[in-house]
Amino acid sequence: MTMFSEFEYLHIFGLGLIVIFIGLRGLLQQKSLNEPPLVPYKYPIIGHTFEYYKDVPGFLKKCHEEYGEFFSLYIWGSVQTYVGNELYHEIFKKNQDFDFHEAFSDVFPVDTFLNRPDNFFKPLVTYLKEFYNNLGRFTQTVECEIVKTLDELIGDGKVIQPPLKTIQQIIARPIAATIVGKELCNDKELLNTFATITAELGPWLSIPPVLNFIYKGLHRKYIILKFRYLNNPIKAHRKIIIAKITPVINQRLIDQNELGNSWKRPDDVMQVLIETSKDHENNVDIGRVADFIMCFIFGSVHNTSATLAQGLCAYVNNPEYQKDLIDEADRIHSENEKLTFDGVHKMEKLDNFVKEILRLNRHDVSLSHKAISTNIVFSNGYQIPKGRIIHVITRHIHYDPKTYGPNPEKFNPNHHINSPATRPERNFLAFGMGKQACPGRFFAVNEVKIAMHQILLRYNIKSASGKYIEQKRKGGFGLVSDDGLLFEIRKNKNNK
Ligand code: HEM
Numbered sequence: 453m454t455m456f457s458e459f460e461y462l463h464i465f466g467l468g469l470i471v472i473f474i475g476l477r478g479l480l481q482q483k484s485l486n487e488p489p490l491v492p493y494k495y496p497i498i499g500h501t502f503e504y505y506k507d508v509p510g511f512l513k514k515c516h517e518e519y520g521e522f523f524s525l526y527i528w529g530s531v532q533t534y535v536g537n538e539l540y541h542e543i544f545k546k547n548q549d550f551d552f553h554e555a556f557s558d559v560f561p562v563d564t565f566l567n568r569p570d571n572f573f574k575p576l577v578t579y580l581k582e583f584y585n586n587l588g589r590f591t592q593t594v595e596c597e598i599v600k601t602l603d604e605l606i607g608d609g610k611v612i613q614p615p616l617k618t619i620q621q622i623i624a625r626p627i628a629a630t631i632v633g634k635e636l637c638n639d640k641e642l643l644n645t646f647a648t649i650t651a652e653l654g655p656w657l658s659i660p661p662v663l664n665f666i667y668k669g670l671h672r673k674y675i676i677l678k679f680r681y682l683n684n685p686i687k688a689h690r691k692i693i694i695a696k697i698t699p700v701i702n703q704r705l706i707d708q709n710e711l712g713n714s715w716k717r718p719d720d721v722m723q724v725l726i727e728t729s730k731d732h733e734n735n736v737d738i739g740r741v742a743d744f745i746m747c748f749i750f751g752s753v754h755n756t757s758a759t760l761a762q763g764l765c766a767y768v769n770n771p772e773y774q775k776d777l778i779d780e781a782d783r784i785h786s787e788n789e790k791l792t793f794d795g796v797h798k799m800e801k802l803d804n805f806v807k808e809i810l811r812l813n814r815h816d817v818s819l820s821h822k823a824i825s826t827n828i829v830f831s832n833g834y835q836i837p838k839g840r841i842i843h844v845i846t847r848h849i850h851y852d853p854k855t856y857g858p859n860p861e862k863f864n865p866n867h868h869i870n871s872p873a874t875r876p877e878r879n880f881l882a883f884g885m886g887k888q889a890c891p892g893r894f895f896a897v898n899e900v901k902i903a904m905h906q907i908l909l910r911y912n913i914k915s916a917s918g919k920y921i922e923q924k925r926k927g928g929f930g931l932v933s934d935d936g937l938l939f940e941i942r943k944n945k946n947n948k
Contacts (some may be wrong), residue, residue, distance in 0.1 A: 485835040488522040499526025508928035529664035544886035550821035560775040580846035588793030593625040613936030620647040623757040633720035650754035747756040804865035810882035816847040816928035855879040911939040
């Protein structure tokens, strides 16, 4: 299945060792700037790589204590810079100097995976902001799709294990309803694509980038080759999306043509994509529509599902907050059986709860940006060379005792009273900050709240083992636990 056998991979590794010296020479040349301190390391080439991955939070804490909040490490063959609490916001302010997309594209070159030129998917953010502008119109669609999925997948109660798989299906359906519309959002095969494509890419992308020890960027080249020439999840799911959307798009074009002014324009992202993918003869580029749909899926389903799954684990682990949340859900439900946008706004306890989930479940390091200008100078005088990747130490920001008290690891939704979950703050970066803050955050938080609301109305949730649910960790990543969640029926739709 893989393009290179392990032997071939090591072979490339061996041959490329020669190139290391070119890398080392580059490293020495960079020393003329007033850069943040490079933490000393014992082994050339390997640098801090293994020490860092052995215990990411511990190693970052140690570096912070010894070198302050701005330092560089030598990881996977390149110098990378880490910034903490006091200065990170300068990255977001200097948005002409630092680029989020360039850094993201180093690990997930989506344009190349889909054989598109650089920046092909730039309009995505504009489409998204315009489309989700008036979110209230989707409240009932989202609620209705969540209820249908809960009925199908959990019914009168069961254990879900690992929970993320089921939760991805719950989250995927309302997203599919707003992206591909009513005609397609119940299609099982397409829903499976929505729910699983991002997670399926994980193993393809999580190979340690050892080739970068040879030459910076070699791992990226290897990944691109693999995606281009082998059957991979993107190719298989792209085929499914195209097969499903083609007849629906053709039918929409026929209807629009035949019905003229009495045609009711479908209110979904796919319609926006159809209209922006037409040539001068009105032919729709279906490949473009499919590729943008895939990018929407990459941005939305996995993050939102992980947040809901982590929310359910936090609910089980912190029983002292359960009564308030259930009372709030019951009260809102008794005011209006069908959820309204106003009802979602009234879920204040739940909003604080969701914000606390987002605070405590971030990766240790995130929001990586690439320096795209020369002569970048921070207010403390440190300079960053062009091409350098700079990471934000999210852990130090989200666990800052000045903001979150002497025990910042403790789950406490009351930190966020009067501060909506969608609002980026100096010590809350779950959705980034500034111009490029996540444009899907309003939809994501609404969806998580609606799903939690429906779950609280129907079920008592417990850990299947009866034990505290520990978060899973891999390097600096916090992942959803595989421990089972028990859903016991509280009320069902015939017993409201
Ligand atoms: C809880 C769920 C979510 C989390 C935690 C999350 C988090 C983030 C973060 C941290 C960024 C980078 C921001 C920056 O660099 O400053 C981002 C960008 C983005 N997110 Fe989200 N996101 C979520 C849900 C969604 C959803 C549901 C959508 C789509 C409907 C979406 C679409 C995007 C897009 C398109 C970008 C790129 C923005 C740009 O290129 O400027 N996200 N998200």
